[in-house]
Amino acid sequence: MSSIFTLVHVLGLVALGFSGLMTSCLATSYFNHDGATQAFLDSTVIAFCVGTVMFLSTYKTQKKISRQAGFLLVALTWSLSPMLCTLPLIIFMPNLSLVDAYFETMSGLTTTGATVLSGLDNLPMSINLWRHELNWIAGMGIIIFAVAILPILGIGGMQLYKAETPGSVKESDLPPRIAQTAKALWIVYAGVSVACILSLKLAGMSWFDSICHAFAAMSLGGFSTHDNSVGFFDSVPIEVVLTVFQLIAAINFATHFVALRKMSLKPYWGDMEALSFLALVLSSCLFAAGVLQYQGVYPDYLTALRHASFNLVTIATDSGFASQDFNQWPIFVPIWMLFLSCLSASSGSTGGGIRMIRTIILIKQARLEMFKFIHPFAIRPMKIGGSVISNNIITSVMGFIFLYFICIVILIFSLLLTGLDFLTSFSAIIACFNNAGPGLNLVGPASNYSVLSDAQTMICTFAMLLGRVQIFSIVILFVPEFWRK
Numbered sequence: 001m002s003s004i005f006t007l008v009h010v011l012g013l014v015a016l017g018f019s020g021l022m023t024s025c026l027a028t029s030y031f032n033h034d035g036a037t038q039a040f041l042d043s044t045v046i047a048f049c050v051g052t053v054m055f056l057s058t059y060k061t062q063k064k065i066s067r068q069a070g071f072l073l074v075a076l077t078w079s080l081s082p083m084l085c086t087l088p089l090i091i092f093m094p095n096l097s098l099v100d101a102y103f104e105t106m107s108g109l110t111t112t113g114a115t116v117l118s119g120l121d122n123l124p125m126s127i128n129l130w131r132h133e134l135n136w137i138a139g140m141g142i143i144i145f146a147v148a149i150l151p152i153l154g155i156g157g158m159q160l161y162k163a164e165t166p167g168s169v170k171e172s173d174l175p176p177r178i179a180q181t182a183k184a185l186w187i188v189y190a191g192v193s194v195a196c197i198l199s200l201k202l203a204g205m206s207w208f209d210s211i212c213h214a215f216a217a218m219s220l221g222g223f224s225t226h227d228n229s230v231g232f233f234d235s236v237p238i239e240v241v242l243t244v245f246q247l248i249a250a251i252n253f254a255t256h257f258v259a260l261r262k263m264s265l266k267p268y269w270g271d272m273e274a275l276s277f278l279a280l281v282l283s284s285c286l287f288a289a290g291v292l293q294y295q296g297v298y299p300d301y302l303t304a305l306r307h308a309s310f311n312l313v314t315i316a317t318d319s320g321f322a323s324q325d326f327n328q329w330p331i332f333v334p335i336w337m338l339f340l341s342c343l344s345a346s347s348g349s350t351g352g353g354i355r356m357i358r359t360i361i362l363i364k365q366a367r368l369e370m371f372k373f374i375h376p377f378a379i380r381p382m383k384i385g386g387s388v389i390s391n392n393i394i395t396s397v398m399g400f401i402f403l404y405f406i407c408i409v410i411l412i413f414s415l416l417l418t419g420l421d422f423l424t425s426f427s428a429i430i431a432c433f434n435n436a437g438p439g440l441n442l443v444g445p446a447s448n449y450s451v452l453s454d455a456q457t458m459i460c461t462f463a464m465l466l467g468r469v470q471i472f473s474i475v476i477l478f479v480p481e482f483w484r485k
Helices: 002-032 037-057 067-085 087-092 098-109 125-153 157-163 178-203 207-218 236-249 253-262 272-294 301-316 332-343 356-374 391-417 422-433 454-468 472-478
Strands: none
Touching: 002 037, 002 067, 002 125, 037 087, 037 125, 067 087, 067 098, 067 454, 067 472, 087 098, 087 125, 098 125, 098 454, 125 178, 125 207, 178 207, 178 236, 178 253, 207 236, 236 301, 272 301, 272 332, 272 356, 301 332, 332 356, 332 422, 356 391, 391 422, 391 454, 391 472, 422 454, 454 472
């Protein structure tokens, strides 16, 4: 029973947190007279009252939580928070269905960047700010989830977090306590976000667009204030700034922290995951540009490199901006971009997918199996960055990747069952599961997810949730043995 009260208590705190977040949009709407003031006032009051009742009614209960309740808390927080965040959208846009509103806020909180809204250029400033605030807050939440929530749940915690970054982040490099680590990473995240805002302003954006797009870039959320996304600006400096900061956001923030603390670039050179990520993505940009020029999509290599680089980086890092309708490109390039979204982002970053460290472990394990086939009696441990990777971690990675692909296959077939065509179904699930945003065909960058039926939208919404919490936190709830004492 105490675990139930603790669940209610924490969810009450979450509701109060979102009510506080809504006040910034309320102030923005009030001072800009954008017409959404009442919507945010009503939403803030509702969220505050709900949060207060839940918090105070469980304030004196003993704060204990079982491992089972911990997993349930993660699932409830990620699934109920978007429901609360729909309030401003539903109140301001009464014609927006609950399914679409829930999809939009789930997309924001999972930093997916997929949208069902049209006419973004004409939306009230406060509504656009709300969407981007969800991106930014959730981006930091993803990192905190990795270093603070997982330890409480006993599924690896800081040990797994550090094990996923061998050679780059030593235990002595990070603050000793989880709370201190979370605070340090928060400071880095906020500091780099400010740098991104200033850089975008210098590149030619307005202050408001700079703030919104910096929030979306650092969280790898991909929301924009314009229907044409970054293509609206048609600016090389803006695309360069966003490309650089998306690459930064896709690298482990613990590595950024150590590099800043030591005032040295050596932590990056020692981070095999970051180096592999950059090598794969940047070489892919060069190759994709060559394909686009060869196919006659762009007249010269530099133009092709510009558009290939920005759009490939934004999908590979699971951000979701777009400057071109890559749905019209030769099919190899957009499919390769979606493939990169599955594995490019680093652990401890705001990206999604398998994560690069698991990809490295999988490749090394495959090579190790071939070595054992040739030398069956040899003993050769797996090493990354000089650190030996335990069999427990290898087994965990193999299990995760198996579940990853099984979930994607099931979700794709679920969309196909609704009558959706294969390319749309495939790309929508890959994009949503990896939190990458736009897909291909009906859900390409020139359109959005509003073309889907309610059933199809809910399948994509579940894909976003499942991909964001790294599968295990949701799937484990459906295993009967998990609930047995």
